[in-house]
Amino acid sequence: MSAFRLALVGAPNSGKSTLFNGLTGGRAKVANYAGVTVERRSGQFTTPAGRSVELIDLPGIYGLSARSLDERIAVDVISGREGIEDAPDALLVLIDAADLRTHLHLALQLKALGRPMLLVLNMIDLAERDGVVIDVAKLEQRLGVPVVTTCATRKAGRVALLARLDELVAARPMNEAANGAIADLRSVQHEARAIAREAILREPAMNKLTRAVDRVVLNPFAGPFVLAGMLFLMFQAVFTWAEVPMTLIESGFGALGAWVSAVLPDGLVKGLIVDGVIAGVGSVVVFLPQIIILFAFILALEASGYMARAAFMMDELMLRVGLNGRAFIPLLSSFACAIPGMMSARTIENENDRLTTILVAPLMTCSARIPVYTLIVAAFIPPRTVGIFNLQGLVMFGLYLAGIVSAVLVAFVLKRTLTRGRPQPLLMEMPTYKLPDPRDFLINLSMRAWAFLRRAGTYIFWVSVGLWFLASYPRSASGIRDTFAGMLGSWLEPLLRPIGFNLEIAIALVPGLAAREVAVGALGTVYALQSTDDTAGLAQALQSAWSLPTALAFLAWYVFAPQCLATLAVARREMNSWRWTAFMVGYLLTMAYVAAGATYWTARWAGL
Amino acid sequence: MKLTDLPTGRKARVSKIVLESTGLETKLREVGFSEGDEVEMLAHGPFGGRTLAVRLNRSIIALRGAEAAMIEVEEIS
Numbered sequence: 001m002s003a004f005r006l007a008l009v010g011a012p013n014s015g016k017s018t019l020f021n022g023l024t025g026g027r028a029k030v031a032n033y034a035g036v037t038v039e040r041r042s043g044q045f046t047t048p049a050g051r052s053v054e055l056i057d058l059p060g061i062y063g064l065s066a067r068s069l070d071e072r073i074a075v076d077v078i079s080g081r082e083g084i085e086d087a088p089d090a091l092l093v094l095i096d097a098a099d100l101r102t103h104l105h106l107a108l109q110l111k112a113l114g115r116p117m118l119l120v121l122n123m124i125d126l127a128e129r130d131g132v133v134i135d136v137a138k139l140e141q142r143l144g145v146p147v148v149t150t151c152a153t154r155k156a157g158r159v160a161l162l163a164r165l166d167e168l169v170a171a172r173p174m175n176e177a178a179n180g181a182i183a184d185l186r187s188v189q190h191e192a193r194a195i196a197r198e199a200i201l202r203e204p205a206m207n208k209l210t211r212a213v214d215r216v217v218l219n220p221f222a223g224p225f226v227l228a229g230m231l232f233l234m235f236q237a238v239f240t241w242a243e244v245p246m247t248l249i250e251s252g253f254g255a256l257g258a259w260v261s262a263v264l265p266d267g268l269v270k271g272l273i274v275d276g277v278i279a280g281v282g283s284v285v286v287f288l289p290q291i292i293i294l295f296a297f298i299l300a301l302e303a304s305g306y307m308a309r310a311a312f313m314m315d316e317l318m319l320r321v322g323l324n325g326r327a328f329i330p331l332l333s334s335f336a337c338a339i340p341g342m343m344s345a346r347t348i349e350n351e352n353d354r355l356t357t358i359l360v361a362p363l364m365t366c367s368a369r370i371p372v373y374t375l376i377v378a379a380f381i382p383p384r385t386v387g388i389f390n391l392q393g394l395v396m397f398g399l400y401l402a403g404i405v406s407a408v409l410v411a412f413v414l415k416r417t418l419t420r421g422r423p424q425p426l427l428m429e430m431p432t433y434k435l436p437d438p439r440d441f442l443i444n445l446s447m448r449a450w451a452f453l454r455r456a457g458t459y460i461f462w463v464s465v466g467l468w469f470l471a472s473y474p475r476s477a478s479g480i481r482d483t484f485a486g487m488l489g490s491w492l493e494p495l496l497r498p499i500g501f502n503l504e505i506a507i508a509l510v511p512g513l514a515a516r517e518v519a520v521g522a523l524g525t526v527y528a529l530q531s532t533d534d535t536a537g538l539a540q541a542l543q544s545a546w547s548l549p550t551a552l553a554f555l556a557w558y559v560f561a562p563q564c565l566a567t568l569a570v571a572r573r574e575m576n577s578w579r580w581t582a583f584m585v586g587y588l589l590t591m592a593y594v595a596a597g598a599t600y601w602t603a604r605w606a607g608l
Numbered sequence: 609m610k611l612t613d614l615p616t617g618r619k620a621r622v623s624k625i626v627l628e629s630t631g632l633e634t635k636l637r638e639v640g641f642s643e644g645d646e647v648e649m650l651a652h653g654p655f656g657g658r659t660l661a662v663r664l665n666r667s668i669i670a671l672r673g674a675e676a677a678m679i680e681v682e683e684i685s
Contacts, residue, residue: 207666
């Protein structure tokens with residue numbers, strides 16, 4: 001017997017993915033804002049009665065009209081449209097118990113499809129804590145479908161659900177499908193309200209904590225300061241809290257290099273390990289603490305419910321650029337990585353707005369740029385105090401700002417030329433604030449940290465090894481220029497010389513095309529080969545090898561350059577167009593080249 | 609009056625959703641606005657305030673003035 005196919009359906013942020021993870025043991029991303037899940041995902045589990053179930057997690061929908069890409073994915077699966085897959089055997093419909101009244105009409109619309117369904121009032125614990133009382137038996141009787149309450153985050157909260165699910169699987173009661181056109185939304189809504197009036201016994205005003213916090217956070221005067229303060233704290237944390245662990249990791253790798261040097265006899269193996277692997281991989285792994293802190297902040301913001309507020313704050317400014325406030329969430333996620341950012345743009349209804357958001361997402365300073373920026377800033381910018389600020393911090397802030405400002409400008413120009421269109425409506429739910437679930441938080445964070453380390457251990461490892469060989473042979477070479485790597489790099493060099501880049505940078509940029517932080521590993525290997533001191537870090541090597549204008553030009557290049565194959569692949573998939581992808585690469589490379597050149601020559605002219 | 613004219617901190621009941629474009633009406637209804645529902649103006653957005661934060665029953669919805677203007681409300685005194 002094939003698995004029973006059960007689709008999770010419900011409004012955005014009603015807890016579908018949390019329930020999915022709870023039942024299947026999956027690790028789907030969960031957070032507290034509408035539109036976290038933007039794709040179909042499935043997993044298996046077995047009911048207490050031993051029935052095997054395929055559970056399909058879907059993006060949230062408010063109704064069946066499906067305007068945005070993520071909603072279309074959900075509605076297509078529910079209705080089994082397009083011949084891609086059959087309609088599911090039953091629907092598991094989730095509603096946030098805290099506001100049954102507002103969302104009940106979706107359950108009626110889904111019931112009219114005629115499939116067997118089980119209605120789940122999720123987050124019942126939070127609703128009850130607020131003082132909401134629901135007569136579940138009454139609701140069940142009036143709706144004519146089984147209703148169960150759950151708390152998807154806890155195992156005990158899912159027991160009743162599983163029991164009712166077995167009944168559903170056994171009986172498969174079909175609902176009466178609406179014949180002909182489904183009743184118009186207005187009358188469905190009125191029917192839902194009538195049922196809600198009977199089933200909701202007590203419904204106090206909204207969550208008190210949320211109201212109190214929003215009094216400050218949504219305040220038109222205080223709100224922007226809260227947002228700015230939050231972002232400032234985040235960057236401050238990334239660049240100051242990480243200092244101690246970073247120094248530890250760096251000296252750890254230095255000691256490891258020195259120890260290996262002392263133990264191994266001179267020769268090929270020693271060179272490969274010390275100058276290739278330890279210098280290359282080590283110079284990237286050093287940045288792990290910063291990556292962890294950044295992701296911790298972004299995950300906490302996402303889980304708390306603040307993300308939608310940030311989008312609300314920015315909506316007016318986004319409107320003036322020509323974008324939707326909703327685009328702010330993808331752009332803010334792009335500070336971690338542009339890939340999830342581009343995918344979450346699926347929640348933007350208007351195709352042109354979605355396209356524009358994807359096109360500018362790579363301008364947001366992603367976490368892979370942190371190693372590059374930190375390395376260069378620490379090596380070249382003196383830690384002087386300017387007013388109340390640290391000069392290094394100011395330069396770092398300037399780099400982030402340069403990315404944001406250019407994203408705004410590019411979006412502004414695009415919306416008036418290539419992706420023209422009327423401003424689109426914003427309709428966005430702002431969730432009740434919740435404390436992040438510690439388990440989810442730690443799982444998400446460790447997945448991010450692991451992904452970073454895995455890349456350092458695989459891709460960067462092999463690049464370091466490969467580059468070490470290319471930059472060490474032929475043995476007769478008197479300097480890096482005569483090695484294979486030097487020969488390859490010298491083809492690119494004439495192109496990069498006008499913007500102040502030297503041969504070593506040209507060599508590092510080639511593997512660095514695959515991912516930004518790889519260039520740091522590559523520079524680590526290239527300069528380790530040229531140095532005699534195995535404990536000196538990459539920063540010292542760069543200080544003696546690069547002029548300040550070159551360093552600044554390198555930073556400017558990294559604000560724009562599209563050096564991430566994974567991002568380009570996802571951009572192509574999400575835009576479903578090679579032409580737009582080529583356009584994106586083209587405009588980013590042009591901006592990178594021009595910005596690096598302008599920076600280099602301005603700095604030279606200023607006598608830096 | 610229109611929802612846009614509801615002052616911050618005041619409550620009202622939705623009396624009508626104006627049929628100007630059916631697409632928009634569907635969206636407003638799907639997200640949950642319906643005749644008889646209680647709304648409360650929570651905040652106007654910064655930088656000019658065309659974006660509104662409105663409590664709808666026990667949820668909070670952000671929407672722009674153009675959309676809010678389609679919702680007719682009667683203030684609850």
